[in-house]
Amino acid sequence: MTQLVILDRDGVINRDSDDYVKSLDEFLPYPQAIEAIARLSQAGWTVAVATNQSGIARGYFDVATLEAMHAKMQELVNAAGGEIVYTAYCPHGPDDGCCCRKPLPGLLERTRDALGLETLEGSWMVGDSLRDLQAGDAVGCQSALVRTGKGRRTELKGTGLDDAFIFDDLAAFTDWLLGHKAAS
Incomplete structure (x- = not known):
């Protein structure tokens, strides 16, 4: 069975912005997140990314800019000894009916x-929003x-988190997951 961790991007892997991450210069990965992805990969976990990118629909940036950000993310993860095997993104706005x-x-x-x-049962979805x-x-x-990105705000709202595990950041989740799986 594939051990899969699916990550949201903004707020989990890189700094988020209420004004959107619109350019390669604004794409600022958390160093501990890049290292955490590498550690997951090295421990045999498959890592993928699933990210809403409505800034495309809103005209804030284009697909080429998004692909440059994802290439940079992959380059940093590869340099740390890890791999993101797949990145899925939604380019639509909230009213597009996708x-x-x-x-x-x-x-x-x-x-x-x-x-x-x-199936994705038994896989993990790691995010900073409900x-x-x-x-x-x-x-x-x-x-x-x-708790990075919008995670602390999401935690404070408290709704819909009954079954969720909560961690300070992706590195803390990775520490727990790798320690938890080693113990079981």
Whole structure:
């Protein structure tokens, strides 16, 4: 069985912004997140990313800019000894009526299909917002909320987090997951 961790991007891997991450200069990865992804990969976990990117629909940046950010993310992870095997993104706005924008499960279903998996049950969805966790819940993922990005705000609201594990950041989640799996 594939051990899969699906990560939201903004607020989990890199600094988030209420004004959107619109350029390569604004894409500022958390160093501990890059290292955590590498550690997950080295421990045999498959790592994927599922991210809403409505800034495309809003005209704040284009697909080429998004792809440059994702290439940079992959380059940093590879340099640290890890791999992101698949990145799914939703370019739509909240009123576009798509099936991929989280909290809908479309991005996670696309990830499942791209990786040739039958199910995502037993996989992890790590995010900083309730919509990330809801998307994971819809396909049977276990949920982890990180306090980086919008995570602390999400935690303070307290709704919808009953089954979620909560960690300070992706590194803390990784420490726990790798220690927890080693002990079991």
